[in-house]
Amino acid sequence: MNKILIIDPGKGWGQFVSKMYCYQKLANHLNSKIIFFTKKSTQAEHYLKSLSFCEDVLYIDEPKKGIKYIFSNIKSIIKNIKKINQFQIEQCYVFHPSLRYLLIAYLSNIKEIWGLGFKFQNFFLKKNKRFYSSFFSKTKSDDEALEAVKKITNSQKIDFQPLSSTENNLRDTVGIIIAASGNEKRWAISNYLKILKFLKEKNYKKFLIISGLDQSKDENLIKEKFIQNTDIIFTSDKKISDVIPYLKKCKFCIGNDTGFSHLSVNLDVETLVIQGDCPPQSYSKLLKHVDIESNVNRSPTSIHTIKIEKVLDELSKLLNRRGGRVVEGARLESV
Known part of the structure; x- marks a missing residue:
């Protein structure tokens, strides 16, 4: 092989x-x-290494910015080449527009190299081994990988397929994703307290609170208000690999636009994402959005313009759908 x-x-x-x-x-x-x-x-080792289509995960030795790091960055390239060469790779697909990664592939003596061919990459790839036809082609941005794989596989369409899935009778939890990579993606904890209150009134009793290392205070607020008669799993002190088994048991999730929200979709969990500074992605019907209003400019503070009433309305629609409609990878389920 x-x-x-x-x-x-x-x-x-x-x-x-x-x-x-x-x-x-x-x-x-x-x-x-x-x-x-x-x-x-990307935290890839935590969710890819156990999957049937993944042989291994290698992490890039990343370069540093600045002319003073030129020799350090040359050493970094050599380290990356050594990491690749231990596997005797025969084919490589570079899904990034940087010449640096294409150079690493060529210096690793890989026989067949396929790349995006964006801008200057275009001059170093054969016509049938690149996605963009010329130096002047306009970027497809977040759709690059999808369109490139469609071309490689000669497919008109690629249907979404989750990484794994759990049977409905084993799903007994609601995921609340308050973690985020920055304040520009973090909806206020006061709003999530209202979400929890709303769901408790709907007779949901078990919750997974996915939070970051810096959110112990937010977890304490939730404990103070909801710990009685509620089964709550907190994650600020857990590794990603420890959180994934709990995430797989979620009926659905609601939360910030963060890695865990997209991972939940890829674990076949319908997920309602509250958008802020970034436009929504639409790669799966399991991924739902509550976005800013059309007259609001995207900015580091735009997520705070999203009102709790709008989110509760979208959450109610999600709960109503789950009363009997099949959504893509998810199976028919009653709440």
Whole structure:
């Protein structure tokens, strides 16, 4: 079986995991497992290494910015080449527009290299081994991976496929994702307290609170108000790999636009995401959005313009749908 490498540093954890259904399609098309070469910030080892289409996860030795780091960055490139060469890769797919990653692939003596071909990459790839046709092609941005894999696999459409799924009778929890990579993506904890109150009134009794290392105070607020007669699992002191088994048991999730929200979708969990500074992604019907109003500009503070009433309305619609409609990967379920 050929050794296949995908180089995708990812723009972030959520953006990286949202492309996994495309990479599953590529693995099936090539009839081969994939070795992923990505940034450590994607947390890939925690959700990919146990999957059938993943052979291994390697983390990129990342460069530093500034002319004073030129020799350090040359050493970084050499380290990355050594990491790749230990696997004797035969085919490589570079899903990133940087020349740096294409250079690493070429210096690793890989026989067949396929890349996006964006801007200057275009001059270093054969016509049938690149997605963009010329130097002047306009970027497809977040759709690059999808459109590139469609071209490689000669597919008109690639359907979303979750990484894994759990039977409905084992799902007994509601996920509340208060974690976020920054304040620009973090809806106020006071709003999430109202969400919890609303769901408790709907007779939900078990919750998974997915929070960051810096959110112990937020967890304490939730404990003070809801710990009685409520089964709550907190995660600020847990590793990602420890949180995933709980996440798989969620009926649905609601929360910030963060890696965990996109991971929950990829674990076949319908998820309502509260958007802020970034526009919504639409790669699965399991992914729902509460976005800012059309007259509000996206900014580091735009998420705070989203009113609790709007979110509760969208959450009510989600609960009503779950009363009897099948949504993509999820199975028919009564609340």
